Amino acid sequence: MSAKAAAIGIVVADLSVSIAFYERLGLTFTGADSPDGHAEADLGNGVRLLLDSESSIQSFTSAWTRPFGSPRTTIAFQFDTPAEVDAKFTELMDAGYHGLRGPWDAPWGQRYASVIDPDGSGVDLFALLG
Secondary structure, three states: OOOOOOEEEEEEOOHHHHHHHHHOOOOOEEOOOOOOOEEEEEEEOOEEEEEEEHHHHHHHOOOOOOOOOOOOOEEEEEOOOHHHHHHHHHHHHHOOOEEEEEEEEEOOOEEEEEEEOOOOOEEEEEEEOO
């Protein structure tokens, strides 16, 4: 028996706010208008990003509580050029989102930036240098 990764799930406080954030990164969601508090986007290669509202999770996991502190989970988005990383970071900052670290040239050969989504999850933006 073997398993393969199929989805990444993030519990969110406000589904519409989180969808708006991830749509800025080019994702398209289905189920956003569902009364179940669940939406998902195709990430390619059969992997999906699942967003579930806190109330949805609490409806079947009553002991769930909101985590706190630094991001424990990060999703990374690859761009074609370093300039696109810079532009997307600027766009997200101009839209009022929180930057964890502005664009920089990482020693592993990538232009890199880190932001925080509306619920405190890490979102990395990167492109290969040169």
